[in-house]
Amino acid sequence: MARVLVLGGTDLANAFVTALQVAHPDLEIVLSLAGRTRNPKLPDCAIRTGGFGGAEGLAAYLREEGITALVDATHPYAAQISANAAKAASATGTPCLHLVRPAWEQAPGDNWHHARDYEEAAKHLDELSQTHPLTVFLTVGRQELKPFHHLMNCTHVVRSVEQPDEAELPPGARVVLARGPFREEDEAAFLKENRIDVIVSKNSGGTATYGKILAARTLRMPVVMMERPPLPDGETVGDVESAVRWVAVHHAS
Secondary structure (H helix, E strand, O other), rough: OOOEEEEEEOOOHHHHHHHHHHHHHOOOEEEEEEOOOOOOOOOOOOOEEOOOOHHHHHHHHHHHOOOOEEEOOOOEEEEEEEHHHHHHHHHHOOEEEEEEOOOOOOOOOOOOEOOHHHHHHHHHEEEEEEOOEEEEEOOOOOOOOOHHHHOOOEEEEEEOOOOOOOOHHHOOEEEEEEEOOOOOHHHHHHHHHHOEEEEEEEOOOOOOOOOOHHHHHHHHHEEEEOOOOOOOOOOEOOHHHHHHHHHHHHOOO
8 A cells, every 4th residue: 555654734734634545545654743733733644743853854754654655744944854854855755845835925005125044134134223123023933033033123023833942032022922824903902002014024925924015014014024945856746736736646656
């Protein structure tokens, strides 16, 4: 029997697994999670939690478990995991697909300040706050906050699915716990109520968190946009339907 390993931890991965189960009910699917989210929403399939031990550990797992296809549906910013997937697949001859939503594209009315990494994003905020204090809406994940600790003229509002550890938070940051999707009108109200001056965001793609970008455009609010790391070489698709077809071609018979 064909066995597909899905590297997940995203809503896109969950949607893919669910669609794959409908299209190929006899296919054996293993969904792998890093284990960072305490109470993730999961489809009904075999779940594996924790790291593999790098590319070599993942390659060993592919061999030992008889995995016949590998689908990397991790977050676009999980660069190391995607790189390990490509290396392990190449080492074992396992077909590998990267499933990642297309990035958002800057549109007329957007005021984006592009940043290659979190340190550069913090530099943008430092420059923007030279003339007056800023209230910053940080939406980069609870594990990516340390580069923003040193900003003296910024007050931070951090939105996260789970409560960050106190040591992770910039001094004086206020935490808002919420899980998307977020509508544009709700995001606009949130930005106004919290007197946000600038947003820091990953370019996650999709619709679940795009509301804040639409709201920022309407409010003419600057956005410090984190650029995505490059994907490793290999086949890439941007939607669930294409990924399901890829599995059908390779190993779902």
